[in-house]
Amino acid sequence: MSLWADKYRPKTLDDLDYHGKISNMLSSLATSGDFPHLLFHGPSGAGKKTRILATLRQIYGPNIEKLKVDPKVFVTATKRKLEFNVVSSPNHLEITPSDMNNNDRVVIQDLLKEVAQTETIDFTHVADHKNRFKVVIINEAELLTRDAQAALRRTMEKYSANIRLVLVCNSISSIIEPIKSRTLLIRVAAPTDEEMGSVFEKVLRDQPEVAKSFPADETERQQIYSKIAKVTDHNLRTGLLLLEALYSYNPSITTKTPMIMPDWENVIKKLAIGIVTERTVSKLQQSRTDLYELISHSIPAKLILKKLTIEFWRLVDEDSKIKDKDTVKMDIVQQASIFDERLSLGSKDIFHLEGFITKVMVVLEKNVS
Template identity: 25%
Template sequence: MHAFLKGATVQSTKPQKEKATAGPSGEKKPKALPWVEKYRPKCVDDVAFQEEVVAVLKKSLEGADLPNLLFYGPPGTGKTSTILAAARELFGPELYRQRVLELNASDERGIQVVREKVKNFAQLTVAGSRSDGKPCPPFKIIILDEADSMTAPAQAALRRTMEKESRTTRFCLICNYISRIIEPLTSRCSKFRFKPLANQIQHQRLLDICEKENLKYTNESIEALVRVSEGDLRKAITYLQSAARLNTDKEITEKAVVEIAGVVPTKMIDNLLEICFKGTFEKLEVAVKNIVDEGYAATQILGQLHEAIIERDISDKQKSAITEKTAVVDKCLADGADEYLQMLSLCSVIMEQAEKNN
């Protein structure tokens, strides 16, 4: 009875599945993917702006052995994309799933997982060749993404496995902050720093995507994307897709990009600073309340205020007092303090420093 039911469910779901993927003419529709995944580099050569890493990996792909790797640098610079592209080229599409274990920060990666899951995968020996006849390396790859969020005991448990299983397994640790990786692990890996992407490189990638997706855009909108993403290509591509969905038929404008990114309009920041330097405390209270009530993130306001203060024509002593307060407010906001009170606290320090100028 159970077997019959099991078979029946398989039969009933199959036509539905085909119906979902088949178009009106019977052809299968391409899967809808986020553009970040759709335009992720498929091979090492496609990785932008990270020449040293690409050079080392290309040598490994030519037959030289691969060391344990440690990739670190800001988000959205291609760390995960690079190792995934290299693994696909090394093992081919068929063996890729068997030979690569990828664990992210969202997975459980405490000491127990390192001792069991990682250790068991590392101990497996690999055999078999690629169907296309290309040579296949005799090792597996374990990718530990966001490795800086692993606990110190879990990292310590990893170092012995790294050494013991070096014949059959290579590790690739990926993190934003190398200082959070324990010294014994960093000394066992070849370290590569991923630089924030140059504006020109980002500009080119975004233009390529616009061309492939047949988007209408202005040069100002592409420049705005590069500016608000601050070297993070993933963020820039996500904003571009959001802007394209928002203006389906119309041109993507700079205004749309700025709104999607949640950037506070320069006019608002200038107005707030003007009140700090020349207004009264009552006016300041109202201005801060308005800007917070508009729904802008306090951290975003903080960043833009900081930039504006650095460019302002005041003494270095005043700038240092304001930036010190900015750091304190940033920490308080990270700890969950009230946004309005923190912004008011910072603006009152700016006002206090401005009075010394008069």
């Protein structure tokens, strides 16, 4: 049994429930035979990857769903061997070079060169043999180092006849201008409350037994949907998971039913509260346990840093003992930006997260009356 987020994931552009203009544009690109490099950007859970896969399905047909995972071995300049997993179908590849940290340039140079120099042989599902190229999806493009982005730019210029690149990122602020100018930028905004509600209604119509647990009144259901949208920051994927969790844990769901938060978010909230209330060395030592626990459960260090920063902001606003709250919040953001960069450059995430917490303790200690 698959999760609702996977079960109800649209497979074609016609099945998508919102951002109709983007779907129409992608459909036109897929049939035009002049498919450019693309740069999708927007918040998590907005539907970027779903739209990309639906577009590729229109170009190549169901072949795009015949996925396999291939381990690739790359050799760095220091003769160090690195193993990297590549998800691929007969017509496309999906990679996340940022997983290799500072060695992402090696992946870009070697893998894309290998793919670009090998022409696609299977044209069974390619109409009129127009699209004689492979598509490479690059996840988390905003985390690529400058060297990797420079290598990517050269690849786009040299091998554009054989490959098309589709970059996926949350923000384009760290993408270099030469890449932006060589791609078609497509922003996929987060769905609104109403758009998320329409998706949830579609799921409930397909699950009559589940629908019985929700209010019969449409207004009450919309209130529940709005609460889900707010709690998940309009992340549709997380919203579907939360909707399924609410049904699993509650025989009857009303507007007063408490939302279910992920355990890791609760851990971060408690960690932030402890740091604001007790700025001591012993508390710093205790925080290491929580950080290790989060990292060991595959919570990205940058996400931990982001969530901690947001929690610190909220707690500073609520704490009456803190003087000059605006200055404190700006100092916290400044420290977050410093350690965000260090997380990209370094290899031991725990050191940088602990360093951030220490700096926040110092900022708070100087401004507590």
